[in-house]
Amino acid sequence: MGLMVYNSLTNELEEFQPIHGNKVNMYVCGPTVYNHIHFGNARPVIFYDMVKRYLTFLGYDVQYASNITDIDDKIIKKAIEEHKTEKEVANFYENAFYKAIEKVGSKKADLIPHATDYIYEMIEFIQQLMNKGYAYEVDGDVYFRVSKIADYGCLSNQVSEELNQGARISVNQQKENPLDFTLWKKTNEGIQWDSPFGKGRPGWHTECVVMNHKLFQGQIDIHGGGMDLKFPHHENEIAQCEALYHHHLAKYWIHVGRLDLEGTKMSKSLGNVLYVKDLDSSVDGMILRALILFSPYRSIIAYSEELRLQYKKEYEKWQRAYKQALYELQYRDITNTENNEEYIAEFIEAMNQDFNVQNVLTLIHRIVRDMNIVLRENKWNELSKAFNSLKTILDVLGISLFIEKMTEEQLDIYKKWSKARKEKQYEEADKYRRILVENHII
Numbered sequence: 001m002g003l004m005v006y007n008s009l010t011n012e013l014e015e016f017q018p019i020h021g022n023k024v025n026m027y028v029c030g031p032t033v034y035n036h037i038h039f040g041n042a043r044p045v046i047f048y049d050m051v052k053r054y055l056t057f058l059g060y061d062v063q064y065a066s067n068i069t070d071i072d073d074k075i076i077k078k079a080i081e082e083h084k085t086e087k088e089v090a091n092f093y094e095n096a097f098y099k100a101i102e103k104v105g106s107k108k109a110d111l112i113p114h115a116t117d118y119i120y121e122m123i124e125f126i127q128q129l130m131n132k133g134y135a136y137e138v139d140g141d142v143y144f145r146v147s148k149i150a151d152y153g154c155l156s157n158q159v160s161e162e163l164n165q166g167a168r169i170s171v172n173q174q175k176e177n178p179l180d181f182t183l184w185k186k187t188n189e190g191i192q193w194d195s196p197f198g199k200g201r202p203g204w205h206t207e208c209v210v211m212n213h214k215l216f217q218g219q220i221d222i223h224g225g226g227m228d229l230k231f232p233h234h235e236n237e238i239a240q241c242e243a244l245y246h247h248h249l250a251k252y253w254i255h256v257g258r259l260d261l262e263g264t265k266m267s268k269s270l271g272n273v274l275y276v277k278d279l280d281s282s283v284d285g286m287i288l289r290a291l292i293l294f295s296p297y298r299s300i301i302a303y304s305e306e307l308r309l310q311y312k313k314e315y316e317k318w319q320r321a322y323k324q325a326l327y328e329l330q331y332r333d334i335t336n337t338e339n340n341e342e343y344i345a346e347f348i349e350a351m352n353q354d355f356n357v358q359n360v361l362t363l364i365h366r367i368v369r370d371m372n373i374v375l376r377e378n379k380w381n382e383l384s385k386a387f388n389s390l391k392t393i394l395d396v397l398g399i400s401l402f403i404e405k406m407t408e409e410q411l412d413i414y415k416k417w418s419k420a421r422k423e424k425q426y427e428e429a430d431k432y433r434r435i436l437v438e439n440h441i442i
């Protein structure tokens with residue numbers, strides 16, 4: 001059995017079969033760049049980076065797109081507050097975003113569309129929806145006519161009646177139906193664009209559909225994003241796509257859960273926000289990455305200092321085993337790159353079960369334990385295979401341990417230390433030992 005993924009659209013575990021053979025097109029909703037990203041925002045950035053790495057490891061050719069929402073009410077508000085242009089605000093936080101994701105070991109997406117580069121296409125898209133009766137204009141605002149989509153609510157599994165009740169809370173007299181959402185927003189404040197419907201800017205739900213269509217020209221394989229985007233954002237993306245392109249935008253919808261701080265949703269107004277930029281070091285970034293990746297991806301993570309320390313301990317255990325093996329193999333000049341195929345098969349088996357990371361964590365425990373055993377037993381070939389397997393697995397997960405080989409000089413001391421110990425020249429051995437400790441080799 002190949003890779004099984006939980007599809008939020010069908011609520012079923014399905015075998016992953018891309019639309020175009022070996023090619024995988026994946027789109028993940030990216031950040032609105034008006035602030036620094038916090039640990040909660042980092043979760044999808046880490047998770048989908050791992051998904052891309054794993055699919056690539058399986059041999060797929062993955063095109064991963066993630067957008068930058070560089071126009072939004074929040075950006076306009078910030079620009080006014082800080083006496084800057086929207087572009088200046090967006091550029092600043094976009095750069096901060098790249099620095100932050102690097103800190104947690106995620107690569108940039110292959111394609112990074114910016115909403116403001118597609119305004120013309122969005123206007124055209126909205127015009128087409130209007131021409132076909134899927135949208136209507138009221139006083140410069142354009143709304144999507146939800147009643148025209150028979151299976152509206154298919155993703156969030158809510159029927160229109162339920163949705164209606166929720167939407168009625170904020171009654172907008174202009175709309176035909178409380179569920180109708182904004183495609184074009186008339187604006188008097190901040191940046192605006194000319195359109196046949198008047199000056200304004202596109203709605204967020206339209207941005208992702210239009211950019212998806214422009215980049216991939218058809219249904220994509222995977223659409224990702226946080227669980228909280230399911231409704232209304234993703235539901236509305238699907239509705240627009242159905243209206244004009246007659247498909248559900250993506251074959252597989254994969255949603256990742258929230259990360260809460262001590263049981264409360266992180267929010268600026270509550271003052272309980274942990275920002276990625278404030279992580280002290282790359283090691284701390286990796287510990288956060290491990291914590292996020294090894295938590296079941298659809299569940300909420302209850303982040304706490306206690307949980308972090310647990311992963312720190314784990315991470316340091318991997319580092320110790322890895323380091324010792326690396327140096328012993330270097331000392332013996334063993335450069336074999338072969339894996340232990342049993343470990344790799346187990347890794348694939350776990351990951352193929354909808355990214356069952358708990359089983360992967362158990363496997364890593366076992367590899368580390370086995371490495372320590374074969375090291376004591378001087379089984380260098382086995383050590384080398386276990387070491388290579390651990391490296392392969394951590395690479396796919398994007399977890400770096402930041403341990404390099406010894407320099408020639410350090411290796412020389414290492415050899416002298418080993419020789420002195422063997423020859424029971426304790427004083428001499430101790431001298432070399434001190435140098436190695438100073439160099440963090442042992």
Ligand SMILES: [Zn+2]
Pocket residue numbers: 028029030208233
């Ligand atoms: Zn989106």
